[in-house]
Amino acid sequence: MEKKEKVYVDDIDRSLYDFRYEEKDVYKVENGLTPDIVNEISEKKHDPEWMREFRLHCLEVYNNRKMADNWGPSIEGLDMDNIITYIRPNTDMKNSWNEVPDDIKNTFEKLGIPDAERKSLAGVGAQYDSEIVYHNVRKEVAEQGVVYTDIESALQDERYAGMIKDHFMKLVPPTDHKFAALHGAVWSGGSFVFVPEGVHLDIPLQSYFRLNAKGAGQFEHTLIIVSDNAYLHFIEGCSAPKYNVANLHAGCVELYVGKNAKLRYSTIENWSKNMYNLNTKRAVVSEGGTIEWVSGSFGSHVSYLYPTSILNGRGSRSEFTGITFAGKGQNLDTGSKVIHNAPDTSSYVNTKSISKSGGISTFRNAVIVNSNAVGAKSSVSCESLMLDSESRSDTIPAIVVNTNDADIGHEAKIGRISDEAVFYLMSRGISEEEAKAMIVRGFADNVSKELPLEYAVEMNNLIRLEMVGSIG
Amino acid sequence: MASLLRTDDLHVSVADKEILHGIDLEINEGETHVIMGPNGAGKSTLGYAVMGHPNYNSDSGKIYFRGNDITSDSADKRAKAGIYLSFQNPVEIPGISLSNFIRTSLEQRTGTRIKLWDFKKALAKEMELLNMDPSYADRDLNVGFSGGEKKKAEILQLLMLNPSLAILDETDSGLDVDAVKTVSEGVGIFQKEKGGALLIITHSTRILEALKVDKAHVLVNGKITASGGEEMVSDINENGFEKYIG
Numbered sequence: 216m217e218k219k220e221k222v223y224v225d226d227i228d229r230s231l232y233d234f235r236y237e238e239k240d241v242y243k244v245e246n247g248l249t250p251d252i253v254n255e256i257s258e259k260k261h262d263p264e265w266m267r268e269f270r271l272h273c274l275e276v277y278n279n280r281k282m283a284d285n286w287g288p289s290i291e292g293l294d295m296d297n298i299i300t301y302i303r304p305n306t307d308m309k310n311s312w313n314e315v316p317d318d319i320k321n322t323f324e325k326l327g328i329p330d331a332e333r334k335s336l337a338g339v340g341a342q343y344d345s346e347i348v349y350h351n352v353r354k355e356v357a358e359q360g361v362v363y364t365d366i367e368s369a370l371q372d373e374r375y376a377g378m379i380k381d382h383f384m385k386l387v388p389p390t391d392h393k394f395a396a397l398h399g400a401v402w403s404g405g406s407f408v409f410v411p412e413g414v415h416l417d418i419p420l421q422s423y424f425r426l427n428a429k430g431a432g433q434f435e436h437t438l439i440i441v442s443d444n445a446y447l448h449f450i451e452g453c454s455a456p457k458y459n460v461a462n463l464h465a466g467c468v469e470l471y472v473g474k475n476a477k478l479r480y481s482t483i484e485n486w487s488k489n490m491y492n493l494n495t496k497r498a499v500v501s502e503g504g505t506i507e508w509v510s511g512s513f514g515s516h517v518s519y520l521y522p523t524s525i526l527n528g529r530g531s532r533s534e535f536t537g538i539t540f541a542g543k544g545q546n547l548d549t550g551s552k553v554i555h556n557a558p559d560t561s562s563y564v565n566t567k568s569i570s571k572s573g574g575i576s577t578f579r580n581a582v583i584v585n586s587n588a589v590g591a592k593s594s595v596s597c598e599s600l601m602l603d604s605e606s607r608s609d610t611i612p613a614i615v616v617n618t619n620d621a622d623i624g625h626e627a628k629i630g631r632i633s634d635e636a637v638f639y640l641m642s643r644g645i646s647e648e649e650a651k652a653m654i655v656r657g658f659a660d661n662v663s664k665e666l667p668l669e670y671a672v673e674m675n676n677l678i679r680l681e682m683v684g685s686i687g
Numbered sequence: 688m689a690s691l692l693r694t695d696d697l698h699v700s701v702a703d704k705e706i707l708h709g710i711d712l713e714i715n716e717g718e719t720h721v722i723m724g725p726n727g728a729g730k731s732t733l734g735y736a737v738m739g740h741p742n743y744n745s746d747s748g749k750i751y752f753r754g755n756d757i758t759s760d761s762a763d764k765r766a767k768a769g770i771y772l773s774f775q776n777p778v779e780i781p782g783i784s785l786s787n788f789i790r791t792s793l794e795q796r797t798g799t800r801i802k803l804w805d806f807k808k809a810l811a812k813e814m815e816l817l818n819m820d821p822s823y824a825d826r827d828l829n830v831g832f833s834g835g836e837k838k839k840a841e842i843l844q845l846l847m848l849n850p851s852l853a854i855l856d857e858t859d860s861g862l863d864v865d866a867v868k869t870v871s872e873g874v875g876i877f878q879k880e881k882g883g884a885l886l887i888i889t890h891s892t893r894i895l896e897a898l899k900v901d902k903a904h905v906l907v908n909g910k911i912t913a914s915g916g917e918e919m920v921s922d923i924n925e926n927g928f929e930k931y932i933g
Contacts, residue, residue, distance in 0.1 A: 634742065639778045642738050643792035643848065644766035653791065657782025657827070 250274060253400050260367055260403065265380060273389040273399030280393045288517045288546035288575070293463060293491045356416060362409040363420055366436050369407040379407065382438055386469040386497045386525075394465040394493045398434050402467065405435035408449060412442040412473070419448035419481075435466045439480075443473035443501070451482040463491045464515075470498035472506050474528065479507040481666060483674065486514035488544055493519050502528030502557070509665045510537040512549050513677055521579060523552040526560035526588075537566040538662040540678070541574030541606070550579040550597075550611075555588035555621075564595040567662050569655055569678075571602035581613040584621050591621040599629040600658050602651065652679045690754065691716045691852055691884050692737065692770075697748035699729075699736040706732045708909040709748065714852065719878060719885040719899060723923055724906035730888045731775060733906070734856045737886070738772040739765045752852075767796050769851035773841040773858050779829040785840060786810060786824040789847050796848065813846045816876070818869050835866040842873040846881075853877060854886045859894035871897045892924045905931040 253274050257267040285291075356363055362375060366383075369375040389399040408420060441447050451468075464486065472478045478498070486492055492515040498506040508522045524533035535551040553562040568576040578597045599608035610627045632654055640650035655678050656663070663671045692714040699707040706729045714720050722730050735743045737750060739762035750758045752768050760768075780788075790806050807824075814821055817839045829837050838858055845853050855874065859867050871894050877883045878898060887894065903919040904911045905928060913919070913931035923931070 633778065636778045636780050638738075638740050638762055639774065639780070640788075640792075641762035642766055642772050642774075643788070643844065644763050644796035645792055646763050646795065647761065649791075649795065650763075653783055653788075654780060657780055660782030 248274065248277070248397075248400070256401060256403065261371065263370060263376065263380075266370065266383075269384070270400050270402075273384075273396045276389045277393060277396035277400055280390075280396055282393060287519055287548040287577070287579070290491055290493075290517060292516070356418075356420065359414050359416070360411040361414060361416060362407065364407055366402075366405050366407045366438060375407065375409065378409065378440065379438065382440065382469065382471060383436070384467070384469070386471075386499055387467050387495050391495065395467065395495055398436070398465045398467045398495070402434045402436045405466070406437045406439070406449075408437075408439040408441075408447065410439075410441045410445040410447045410476075413444045414442070415446040416448070419450050419479075421450040434464075437466070437468040437470075439469070439478065440471045441473055441476045441478045441504075443476055445473060445476045446478075448479040448481070451480070464494060466494045468494070468496035468522075470496075470506065472498060472500040472504040472531075474501045475503040476501070477505040477507070479509065480522075481509040483511035483666065484514055484518075484520075485677065488514060488516050488542075490515040491517050496520070496522040497525065498523070498533075499525045499527055500531040500533065503530045504528060505532040505534070508533075508535045508537070508551065509662075510535070510549070510551075511662075511666065511674060512537070512539040512547055513674075514545075515547065516545060518545075518547040518549055520547075520549045521552050521581075523554070524562065525554045525556060526562065527556050528560075529557045530559045531557060532560065533562040535562075535564045535566070536662055536665045537564075538659050538674075539566070539568040539576050539578075541568070541570040541576040543572035543574060546575040546577075548577045548579055550577075550581075552581040553583070553593065555582070555584040555591040555593070557588060559590045560588055561592040562594070564593075564597070565662070566597045567659050568597070568599045568608060569602065569658065570599070570606035570608050573605045573607075575607045575609075577609040577611060578627075579611045582615070582623065583613075584616040584618055584623070586617040589618055589620045591618065591623075593622070594624040596626045597628070598658070599627075600655065601629070601631045602655070604631075649679075689716050690714075691718075691752065692886070693751040694737070695749045695751070697736065697750060698746045699732055700744050700746050701732065701742055705746065706909050707736065710906075710909075710911060712904070712911070714884055714886060716851065717882050717884055718901040719887065721887045721889065721895060721900050721903040721920060722906050723890060723903060723920070723928070725890070725928060728906045729909040730890075730906050731856050732909075734772055734854045734886070734888055737765075737854060738762055738770060763795070766792075766848075766850070771845055771848060771850035771853040773838075773845060773853060773855045775857040775860065777829045777837045777841055779827070779831075781827050781830055783828045784825050785828050785843075788828050789844055792844070792848060810843075810847065813843055813873075816846075817843055817873050819843065834861045835863065838862060838866065838870055839873075842870050842877075845877055846873060849877075849881055850883065852884045852886065854888065855894075856888045857890070858887075859889055859891060864893075867893050868897075870894065874898060892920055895920055907932050 250271055253270045254267065257270050366379065369379055384399055387395050389396040410416060439449060470478055470480060484492065500506050506524050510522060512518055512520060522535065526533055533553050537549060537551065539547050539549045541547040551564055555562065562582060564580060566578055568578055570576040576599065578599065580595055582593045582595060584591045595612060597610055599610065601608050608629050610629065612625055612627065614623055614625060616623060632651060636654055637647060637650045640653060641647055656675050659678065663674050666674060690713055694710050694712045697707060697710040698705060710733060722733065724730055732743060736745060739760060745758050749756055752770060757765055757768065789810065790801060793801055810824060811821060814824065819839050823836065829840060832840060841858065858870060862870065875897050878885060900917040900920055903915055905913040
């Protein structure tokens with residue numbers, strides 16, 4: 216456990232440092248997202264020519280695409296100039312700990328990360344420890360032929376460059392939506408994972424906070440290819456809060472699951488509460504393959520997040536387990552989407568959402584069964600818990616079935632935290648705060664069980680911390 | 688004997704409707720009192736009010752515990768002081784195991800961590816005594832428990848938490864003969880071995896058969912209309928409330 220926390224800290228340490236370093240030295244041109252700037256990013260990253268052209272093409276799509284009508288939470292507060300400033304940070308942007316909002320700073324302290332480690336965030340030394348941990352893992356998995364690196368490095372490696380070209384933004388094309396186009400133009404950092412045929416990785420790969428890699432890391436790209444009969448558990452650790460002034464995260468995740476392969480993709484996002492999280496995640500699954508999403512959304516001011524599974528192969532499966540916790544000032548619109556595009560495909564969605572102190576949590580889900588998906592099965596269950604009368608919870612399910620032979624189920628429950636339950640726990644000597652936290656943790660229990668242990672512990676800590684001050 | 692619980696002219700209302708119209712009650716350490724009375728008389732209200740349910744407002748009058756005024760204390764504070772309420776209909780809470788719940792309660796009451804091994808041993812012992820399947824320890828709190836198992840779980844908590852005063856709200860209702868016997872035995876251990884005081888709310892006398900009773904009260908329309916000794920219980924059992932309803 217302690218080791219893990221150290222890893223978070225070190226990652227933040229490095230990223231903050233690198234970030235400031237970059238902004239001063241490299242990005243000191245005027246604001247505005249122009250072809251020049253995209254060219255500059257591309258040049259700095261030593262993109263191959265096709266990538267440079269692709270970025271410029273994306274920029275064009277981005278510029279020509281109108282902002283979609285607001286069908287979800289308002290993003291009016293999203294100042295496009297600021298995004299651009301962020302992508303190309305200027306010297307006005309300072310990332311000192313003093314600018315970290317109090318709630319996040321306190322969270323960090325209460326999560327038990329020792330003061331000494333937090334102080335070392337300004338230093339460089341400690342971060343090498345976590346790098347070594349990382350490389351150790353990398354070496355182990357490399358021995359099995361697994362590739363785990365960043366996209367930029369993979370692009371420079373002739374063994375993988377072609378693979379990237381064949382898959383990059385093919386699942387999420389830039390024309391998908393305006394922010395996908397933006398992502399394509401300015402993406403930076405992220406992970407590339409390739410698991411060869413038949414390789415079963417017992418240990419999960421974990422990427423912590425790689426968004427803070429050099430440059431405009433809010434637009435990281437994750438590309439994972441799990442070959443036939445292979446298995447991978449990938450953990451995306453966005454659990455550490457963001458501290459910079461950035462206010463947009465438009466990452467992109469593309470997952471390719473081979474025949475009879477299985478990929479489990481776990482994420483906990485705990486962005487700072489000034490973040491617009493407009494993330495796009497998509498998986499395509501071949502015959503007999505399985506994609507398992509585990510998704511925890513805790514942070515951000517506004518989130519639009521609907522990991523999508525495209526079940527293209529006969530008998531392929533998708534499981535989505537999600538939890539969303541919307542506190543004060545948060546409007547989190549989350550859910551999932553499944554497209555049944557082959558016979559005997561199945562999908563299972565199980566989500567919990569919690570809202571408190573005026574937070575808004577919306578479960579938005581779509582199950583689409585195409586006419587070729589004969590014998591498809593789908594089961595969707597969502598439960599919402601509102602902790603007070605000012606909070607809000609909505610459920611917006613869409614089910615489209617184009618075959619006569621499909622088995623579809625949907626179940627939704629929305630409720631408030633029960634006074635009787637709180638009193639019951641209090642009557643045993645448990646404080647009101649702890650009683651409510653216990654009830655919320657209990658509510659989330661069957662989801663948190665799906666999380667990797669350290670994240671489950673962290674989630675429980677987060678719930679407890681979120682509950683502090685929410686009483687009375 | 689020292690006074691444990693005392694209510695002074697206690698008036699209690701729920702949603703602006705007064706239910707209890709001035710209750711005077713005094714329970715000394717180790718004593719067992721029985722509150723009987725028809726449905727709707729306010730018996731459960733008294734239990735909730737003493738435990739500190741936020742919806743049960745003590746409009747006037749006072750509640751003292753060991754001489755301290757606890758009238759405005761929260762339920763957890765009262766629990767820590769030594770009051771326990773066995774609920775008539777215990778709430779089902781998913782995601783919290785019975786075992787974790789009891790352990791957390793103990794830890795919150797004492798402010799110290801309890802060794803898992805010691806705790807499990809103690810819990811297993813009390814569960815055996817109450818004829819509870821050990822698997823219930825890991826089940827979600829009251830979720831899917833039968834009526835009898837819920838009541839047993841309440842008495843299990845009573846034995847584990849070991850308060851000074853236990854209020855039993857209709858603990859015997861809805862139980863079969865065997866379950867009443869088991870539950871009653873558990874309460875007997877609390878009474879005799881642990882020397883705990885009891886306020887037993889009931890409208891039958893089955894649970895009282897194996898227990899020593901010091902005082903009985905009849906509660907009608909929010910008022911105590913009669914108080915007496917153990918003999919009153921058997922009288923009510925044979926002849927009903929009528930003559931005590933003043």
